[in-house]
Amino acid sequence: MSSRSIEIDAESAPQKGTGAAIQDGQDAQNGAEPIIAANGVHKTYAGAGEPVHALRGVTLSVARGEMVTIMGPSGCGKTTLLNCLSGLETIEQGEIFVEGRSIHDMPDNERTDHRARRMGFVFQFYNLLPVLSAVENVELPLLLAGLGQREARERSMDALEQVGLRDWSGHRPAQLSGGQRQRVTIARALVNDPAIVWGDEPTGDLDSTNANQIMELLEELNERNQQTFVIVTHDENIGRRANRTIHMRDGLIEGETIHRQLGS
Numbered sequence: 001m002s003s004r005s006i007e008i009d010a011e012s013a014p015q016k017g018t019g020a021a022i023q024d025g026q027d028a029q030n031g032a033e034p035i036i037a038a039n040g041v042h043k044t045y046a047g048a049g050e051p052v053h054a055l056r057g058v059t060l061s062v063a064r065g066e067m068v069t070i071m072g073p074s075g076c077g078k079t080t081l082l083n084c085l086s087g088l089e090t091i092e093q094g095e096i097f098v099e100g101r102s103i104h105d106m107p108d109n110e111r112t113d114h115r116a117r118r119m120g121f122v123f124q125f126y127n128l129l130p131v132l133s134a135v136e137n138v139e140l141p142l143l144l145a146g147l148g149q150r151e152a153r154e155r156s157m158d159a160l161e162q163v164g165l166r167d168w169s170g171h172r173p174a175q176l177s178g179g180q181r182q183r184v185t186i187a188r189a190l191v192n193d194p195a196i197v198w199g200d201e202p203t204g205d206l207d208s209t210n211a212n213q214i215m216e217l218l219e220e221l222n223e224r225n226q227q228t229f230v231i232v233t234h235d236e237n238i239g240r241r242a243n244r245t246i247h248m249r250d251g252l253i254e255g256e257t258i259h260r261q262l263g264s
């Protein structure tokens with residue numbers, strides 16, 4: 001179980017793996033400075049029965065501007081890993097650096113603030129408020145962060161434009177298709193111009209046509225805005241569209257597949 005494998009897609013050049021990446025402070029992709037670096041991360045959930053070791057020593061790094069997918073069987077720890085990397089959950093062993101800062105050493109309010117300013121989240125179930133229109137859903141985090149109403153509205157309309165939904169800004173979630181709703185979620189994740197966008201099965205609820213369209217949109221945004229994307233998916237077709245896929249099993253990373261060079 002401790003062996004790690006690295007597979008390379010046929011047309012890609014060989015690259016260093018993530019294990020070495022942490023040791024020499026560089027990333028697997030083009031030797032770029034990592035935006036996310038995790039080292040020996042352990043996470044245990046205490047439940048009614050036996051404790052669950054959801055993460056059992058995860059080490060990885062992600063380069064700025066990289067698009068990474070995380071795949072593995074149900075229950076292997078993908079969501080837990082995402083939540084720990086983004087600081088939503090605490091860890092009991094190991095370290096996680098995001099943009100050079102130890103996320104678990106920050107005071108709670110700083111971590112929350114860091115998340116709000118630097119990160120966006122796209123989850124499988126839309127988490128949109130049904131009584132609000134598309135634009136109101138998108139601008140909500142900005143208003144909560146204290147931005148003026150006018151600027152919040154302008155930025156939210158820009159974000160909806162980026163996902164091709166400017167003309168649907170007045171529609172409530174129930175008046176939108178599944179794919180359109182997920183686009184609103186993406187607009188909301190992007191509205192504060194985050195450095196990192198986390199996606200937990202962002203296409204999990206969509207048919208393959210809509211899933212592909214959403215993935216195309218994420219790729220476009222990744223390229224255009226140089227944002228870093230870390231996306232959990234069960235779908236091989238989605239997985240291989242990233243620069244790299246990290247494979248998890250039983251709370252560990254068991255290998256990775258590099259699909260294309262960062263920046264190519």
Ligand SMILES: Nc1ncnc2c1ncn2[C@@H]1O[C@H](COP(=O)(O)OP(=O)(O)OP(=O)(O)O)[C@@H](O)[C@H]1O
Pocket residue numbers: 045046047052053054072073074075076077078079080081
């Ligand atoms: N809040 C929690 N309390 C107790 N156990 C939990 C909690 N969250 C996750 N777990 C357990 O931790 C393990 C990893 O769960 P996690 O949700 O990370 O898996 P996953 O890979 O995302 O699975 P899926 O593909 O089904 O979403 C599982 O055994 C799960 O039951």
Ligand SMILES: [Mg+2]
Pocket residue numbers: 078079080200
């Ligand atoms: Mg999950």
